[in-house]
Amino acid sequence: EAGVVQSPRYKIIEKKQPVAFWCNPISGHNTLYWYRQNLGQGPELLIRYENEEAVDDSQLPKDRFSAERLKGVDSTLKIQPAELGDSAVYLCASSLFRGVETQYFGPGTRLLVL
Amino acid sequence: SQQGEEDPQALSIQEGENATMNCSYKTSINNLQWYRQNSGRGLVHLILIRSNEREKHSGRLRVTLDTSKKSSSLLITASRAADTASYFCATDAGGGADGLTFGKGTHLIIQP
Numbered sequence: 001e002a003g004v005v006q007s008p009r010y011k012i013i014e015k016k017q018p019v020a021f022w023c024n025p026i027s028g029h030n031t032l033y034w035y036r037q038n039l040g041q042g043p044e045l046l047i048r049y050e051n052e053e054a055v056d057d058s059q060l061p062k063d064r065f066s067a068e069r070l071k072g073v074d075s076t077l078k079i080q081p082a083e084l085g086d087s088a089v090y091l092c093a094s095s096l097f098r099g100v101e102t103q104y105f106g107p108g109t110r111l112l113v114l
Numbered sequence: 115s116q117q118g119e120e121d122p123q124a125l126s127i128q129e130g131e132n133a134t135m136n137c138s139y140k141t142s143i144n145n146l147q148w149y150r151q152n153s154g155r156g157l158v159h160l161i162l163i164r165s166n167e168r169e170k171h172s173g174r175l176r177v178t179l180d181t182s183k184k185s186s187s188l189l190i191t192a193s194r195a196a197d198t199a200s201y202f203c204a205t206d207a208g209g210g211a212d213g214l215t216f217g218k219g220t221h222l223i224i225q226p
Contacts, residue, residue, distance in 0.1 A: 004156070033213050035213070040218070041218055041219075042202050042204070042216030042217050042218050042219055043157070043202075043214075043216050044216070045213030045214070045215070048213050056213065091156060091157070093156075093157075101144075101145055101147065101162055101206055102147070102159050102162065103159065103214060104159070105149075105156035105157040105158070106156050107154075107155055107156045108155075108156050110154075
């Protein structure tokens with residue numbers, strides 16, 4: 001069974017540029033999460049989807065971040081415009097459905113904003 | 115915000131020794147999980163312990179949970195070089211309904 005797929009793995013951009021990250025969860029997993037992990041820290045939740053519905057986006061900086069999961073399968077997280085402080089690893093995770101505790105993580109996208 | 119706080123922040127031991135790392139958290143939980151992260155990779159789920167459990171084993175892993183002290187420990191026995199990684203505790207207050215809240219992690223180095 002394929003795991004959670006994320007692309008790109010690495011991205012280097014200049015500040016004020018837009019950037020997008022893509023995630024394809026494990027097949028059949030209804031719940032999808034985006035986390036941000038700063039250097040030396042644990043991941044922090046940005047947004048959680050149940051199918052195509054964003055059910056918890058309280059930690060998403062909405063002035064510059066947006067996310068979508070149009071068909072309830074793969075998802076895109078966008079930053080526009082990027083700031084220096086956005087440099088981090090962006091992790092996507094999925095779980096079978098709400099109430100199943102174990103989350104499966106992708107390898108992450110490492111973003112560097114110059 | 116970080117819920118858990120792992121201790122120590124870094125740990126270096128010889129191969130074959132046991133490694134113990136601790137986690138403290140702040141609010142009531144439904145369960146507590148431990149994840150491992152190898153350098154430059156995503157997190158891998160190791161073990162889950164529910165709030166009504168006190169101890170759980172999985173292979174060379176032993177996890178304890180003390181809800182009165184809001185703390186947990188992860189013991190890795192007979193450590194191997196491949197155990198070198200960062201270990202994070204993560205709390206789940208909503209029974210899988212919400213995202214996980216992670217600590218800052220313990221960086222474990224196993225020296226051959």
